[in-house]
Amino acid sequence: MNSLSHLTTKIYADGADMAGMLEMYRNPLIQGMTTNPTLMKKAGITDYEGFAKELLGTVTEKPVSFEVFADEFDDMRRQALQISQRDGMCM
Numbered sequence: 001m002n003s004l005s006h007l008t009t010k011i012y013a014d015g016a017d018m019a020g021m022l023e024m025y026r027n028p029l030i031q032g033m034t035t036n037p038t039l040m041k042k043a044g045i046t047d048y049e050g051f052a053k054e055l056l057g058t059v060t061e062k063p064v065s066f067e068v069f070a071d072e073f074d075d076m077r078r079q080a081l082q083i084s085q086r087d088g089m090c091m
Contacts, residue, residue: 010031010032012031014036021035022058025058025062032062032064032065034066035066052066068080
């Protein structure tokens with residue numbers, strides 16, 4: 001049997017628990033991180049921007065995917081641009 005390192009599928013950890021996400025970040029099998037407003041709300045996070053900045057301040061060597069939470073195109077675009085700039089994030 002081949003080891004997991006030979007797989008071409010990338011494994012992303014999905015969550016909104018900071019401690020759990022940072023634990024997954026240290027796992028070499030995890031290729032990146034992802035979260036979304038629904039998971040953050042369920043985890044009791046009310047400061048989305050603060051959570052995102054804290055996560056991005058630690059997770060620096062793997063990609064991180066955030067979702068916008070707006071419903072209108074102009075707002076979605078604005079949020080996406082802010083997220084993509086990372087240090088200018090303001091949702």
